[in-house]
Amino acid sequence: MFRSVLVANRGEIACRVFRTAKRMGLRTIAVYSEADANALHVREADEAVLIGPAPARESYLDQAKVLAAAKATGAEAIHPGYGFLSENAEFAEAVMAAGITWIGAPPAAIRAMGLKDAAKQLMVEAGVPVTPGYMGEDQSPDRLKAEADAIGYPVLIKAVAGGGGKGMRRVDEAPAFLDALASCQREAASSFGDDRVLIERYILSPRHIEVQVFGDAHGEVVHLFERDCSLQRRHQKVIEEAPAPGMDEATRQAVTAAAVRAAKAVNYVGAGTIEFIADGTEGLRADRIWFMEMNTRLQVEHPVTEVITGQDLVEWQLRVAAGEPLPLKQDQLSITGWAMEARLYAEDPANGFLPSIGRLDHFVLPDDIRVDTGVEAGGEVSQFYDPMIAKLIVHEAAREAAAARLAEACAEVQVWPVRTNAGFLVRCLKHARFRSGDVDTGLIAAEGEALSQAQLDPAIDAAAIGMVAESEWHGRTDYRSADGSSPFQGLPGQTFGFRLNAAPRASYAARVAGRKVVAPVLADGEYATWHVGEPALPVEVLHDTIQVGERSFGYAYAFGDASGPDILFADGGAVTVTWRDGVADRGAGSGGASDGALRAPMPGKIVAAPARPGDAVSKGQPIVVLEAMKMEHALVAPFDGVVGEIGVSVGDQVAADAVLATVEAASA
Incomplete structure (x- = not known):
């Protein structure tokens, strides 16, 4: 076994590899860009090397710099993680040529499976069904x-x-x-x-089924069963689970046997995933499952396989790379229980899932499940890298219990001011079709706004008003009026009634997630509980939660900024609460505006401008296309109208909030 390992990656996967490597007694080495100087993976490593500026092509994708860091630190092995250089055959060859152990697939297998057309032809020859x-x-x-x-x-x-x-x-x-x-x-x-x-x-009712395979240098290949990754948005996986719902033993044997044949066809060594697409119109059937592609690396969703099999796949990678045989034979592997994983992204579902960047001022994740993350409170979500900030993984005896527990975990997420998809994950996990196992890759697209938009909730409004009332009663100066008067002296926007031998009544007005909410409030005799609304809901503001009847919400005050909103954390979402005149909701920008100005939601590069000044456009029609955080984002017409100015050209780099184009409303 080698004695040290450098991870040629960042964030969550670097931290994940370090965790196993340290348990095995190996020295761990990180590489990092200037943007990641204070990142968690840098501090968790025994040693860290700066390899370049923030853009990945000048740091994490620069093979020469990564190899130089390995040589300078005496790294005996390199683990590429996933993404970046993980499936780059030339990098694998360069690592091996430098006398360093490559913890990944053989370069020939990477090449064979890296091009989808050639891979499909190879699978046909190996007797694996293809679309x-x-x-x-x-x-x-x-x-x-x-x-x-x-x-x-x-x-x-x-x-x-x-x-x-x-x-x-x-x-x-x-x-x-x-x-x-x-x-x-x-x-x-x-x-x-x-x-x-x-x-x-395109397969109708498609399901995404994948099989974890592992090979060693002695010619052995095993599978570690299947995963179902069918819940997707724009081909990006959202929830992954193992085993696959509705998978009978005969179909499992057929698809896993095909996966092993696929791996053997390229003399595979290490961790790999054979991905299949299934026609789910009549359930999972062996004759309706076809090969899609092979990922010649560890997958983001590998934890669900780990927890149902009780194996550490990173340890398997390290041992196989060191020349050891596979830790277990096929007949020694089995499935126990049900696992699910949710990908927590820094993105705003209510705003077209645009990535959200910035400092994680408030960052609280559940502490009673497995959480794989590469960030922490006070850290930064950068514009330069993938916006995934954590993976939440649960393991229960049965699928229904796993879905319920993962929904609870996602609901406990508290992040601000960066927006996340946690609330969206909760709604997906609670959806009737998902709960029943009736999942295909089109479910999210079919449900649309019902999953991406939080629904109005009287309990959230009551909690917000209760939070304002509690703040006012305890004399938070930033909640007082300009003359410092108290609510019982006629604060603007509220009317109070004084009654002898009775608790004060008030009518509070606040903006909750940008909506104006007005509710009467009655305090009990001890002022410990506020009774909000009609009919009244009991609201109790505790040390770190707000209790509304049987429901609990997290909250945080304005982080020392009296002009900012307070935050109520509800079902995974962050709800802004303000009521002072002139204070706006500081939610993430929409990229569009009611005045027709299309603003860049984040820094990026203009890659297309399909509209021209003077064009008549319909609401939702793309005007310019911005590339940022490795994805394209279309900025669309906010209403029917005519394109006014387009102030950018293809290839331009633009700053966040820059006006890219304008649309003038169509005349009546």
Whole structure:
């Protein structure tokens, strides 16, 4: 066994690898960019090396700098994590040529499976079923469209070198094909340096089933059963679970055997995932599951496999890389219970899932489940990297219990001012179709606003008003009026009634998540409980929670900024609470405005401008396209109208909140 390991990655996966490496007595080495100088993975390593500026191409993707750091620190092995250089065959070869152990797939296997068209042909030869489609060399738009027309819509355009849901577009009708192709090719070129695509039939009611495989240098390959990653948004996984709901033993044996054949076809060594797409219209059946691709690395969702099998897959990686045989034979592996994982992202579901960046002033995650994260309170979510900030993992005896516990865990998330998708995760986990196991990759798109938007909740409004009342009663100066008077002296916006031998009554007005809420308040004789609204809900403000009947909410005051909102944490979401005149809700920007100005929601690069000044546009029509945090974000017309100015050109780098274009409302 080698004695030290450098992780050529950052964030959550670097921390995850360090945890196992330290348990095994290995010296751990981190690399970091200037943006990550204070990051958690840097402090958790025994040694850390600065390798460049914030942009990944100048730091984490710079092979020479990573290798120089390994040589300078005497690293005996390199673990690439996932993303960045993890599936780069040239980097793997360079590591091995430097006499350093590569903790990953053989370069030949990376190449064989890295290009989706070649991989599919290889699988056909190995007897693994694949989806029908076009994988030809002719990449002209006319040929690609002709092939799509022949396959029949809907079709899926996929980057040949793609992965992680990037460089992928569903096209439902022929007129939309060429625009989708251009967008897919731009994203593929930006993410992978290769704009080639393949076309395949889009499977109706598709389910994403994947099998964890492991091979060693002695020719042995085993599987560690399947995962279901069907709950997705824009091809990005949201909730992963193991085993797959509705998987019978015969189908499991068929799909896992196909996965092992696939791995053996490329002489696979290390951790890998064979991904399949299943037609779920009649449940999971062996004759309706087809090979999609192989990920020649550890997957983000590997924890669900770990907890149902009781194995540490990172330890398996380290041991296999050191030349040891697989720790267990196939007949020694089994499934215990049910596991689910939720990906907590720094993004705003109510605002089109735009990434949210900034400092984590308030950051509280549940402490009674497994949490894999690479950030902490006071840390930063940077514009330069993927916005995933944590993974929440639960393990229960049965699926229903796992879904319920994960929903509770997501509801306990408290993050501000960075926005997260925790509330969205709660709604997904509680959705009737998900709870029943009736999940396919289109569920989130079909439900739309019902999952992305929080619903009005009287208990949240009552908690917010109770928080304002409690603050006022205890004399928080930032809640007092300009002359310092108390609420019982006629504070603006409220009317109080004085009654002999009775508790004071008040009518409070506040803005809750931007909505004006007015509610009567009655304090009990001890002023310990506020009775808010009609009918009245009992509200008790405790040390770190607000109790409304049987429900509990977290809260935080304005972080020392009297002009800012207080925050109520409800069901995973962060709700702003203000009532002072002139104080606006400081939620994340929308990228659009009622005056027609389209503002950049974050720093980024303009990659397309499909509209022109003077064009008539409809509400929701893309005007400019911004690339940021490894994804494209279309800024759309906020209403029907005419494009006014477009103040940017393709290739421009823009700052957050910069006005990119304007739309003038159509005349009546």
